[in-house]
Amino acid sequence: MPPVSRGFHRKRAAAPADRIPPGQYLTRDFPVLSAGPTPRTALARWTFSIEGGHERKSWTWEEFRALPSEKLTTDIHCVTRWSKLDTRWEGVSLDVLLAGMEHDAPYALAFSDGGYTTNVPVADLLDGKAWVVFGYDGGPLGAEHGGPARLLVPHLYFWKSAKWVRGIRLLDRDQPGFWENYGYNMYGDPWREQRYAGD
Amino acid sequence: MDDTALDDGALDDGALDGNAIGGLLIEVFGTEMTTAVATCGSCGAASQVAELVVYMPGLGTVVRCRSCDAMLMTFVQIRGVVCVDLEGLASLG
């Protein structure tokens, strides 16, 4: 055992245990964690599309913002161990985006400006569990946090909530996204502490 | 105008440079690597590792070309094992 640094300890959860998953600590910050430069896609060129089903659907920014949207407050949990409670968002539910689309694909791969991808089962995008959000904390979602729009799937680790999302590809088989490819868990349930492959 | 946020780097994307991964590179390559010359497999730009753009979002380390932003190296450490992806490099040495 390496020498112990007296009095040093991991950051500890300081909130009700039923809100903080195992191994997490509470933060009041909102850390900006990115794997690349912040994309700056002009809204005039922005689209969100759903591909791989029997048809391809795509919305321009105006069309997207004309869809029914909702406000929500939720907790988010990052695999780097911070959790942030009662975050406020505004966005369009994936139930709305996938409505009326014939799809039997069980899996989805979300893709973003800059090349980032992450995989989520379609069942985890439906029934009020996921949104494409354009608002955070009462204002427009800032570019450093994924604006103009990001995926929000709060019941999974936050790396699944792809920043700068531009669409989802429906798939027959689960495919690892960017971090999953390097060993992060294909599913990512924070309450079962599914951080890495094999957890 | 309060530009203190800029002082704190709060508005940037968190990018550092290859100096920040000197220790990681010693762990992976067994030797000092910040002065090694990396050539980008996408645009051909050559620079010392210390001058590459480094992102460390906590899940892993992504090293990019300063000229074209292409990913050159990615390091992910899980359960004591470092996964090293050098596919974006044309050469390193």
Add this chain to the structure above:
Amino acid sequence: MAGTAVRGRLNTWLTATVGAVTEETARARTLRLEVPQWPGHRAGQHVDVRLTAEDGYQAERAYSIASAPGEPLAITVELVDDGEVSPWLTREARPGDLMEVRGPIGGYFVWEPGLGAPLLLAAGGSGVVPLRSMLRERSRAGSTVPVRLLYSSRSLDDVIYRAELDAAPAGVEVIHALTRSQPPGWTGYARRVDKRMLAEVAWPAAPGDGASKPLAYVCGPTSFVETVAAALVDLGYPPVRVRTERFGASGR
């Protein structure tokens, strides 16, 4: 065996004991570290520091070496709000406490007197730490290379090594830029470093051969480094004569 340095493998964690501790500012502290097999270091290098908790949890961060080659190893750490390692180093650690260090690390952002040339050092906040190592090395080596240090801080109270810099030796000019608040009667720069300031402070980029052109070392937050490095290149510094080291908001 006296005076012989024992070279360990670079990739080895060595046990370090905290020696003397100096409070530099309200948020920055220098820790002298006693490392039995320390192989020595070059000015500008850093060490990785690793802390281990009772339950085995570990955290690692990199810190620039504040002392000159030949002096005992010392690091200067600035407190990062909501940080994990810097609060322990700046608020908890006391002489006799243990940690591990790996290094020295870095072959790019280093200076030795043999490099000659007028030196321009540009520091943003805690970016001053590796540059201070270079200044101390210059003194220890008896070098007469002319140096200008442009040091940007939020206020005078945030200036690290203030007394030491106020007493800088002949040939070393220290120019402060205080970006957030200034003391009454302050006649120095009172804004963030920009190209106009660099045009006034930086050694002119001279024509002629490479060895006599000024050499610049720029260290601090990324936005500071990008602004200064771009300005110096605009002012005629060859990019290869501008060395950069970017610190995150998470410190270094």
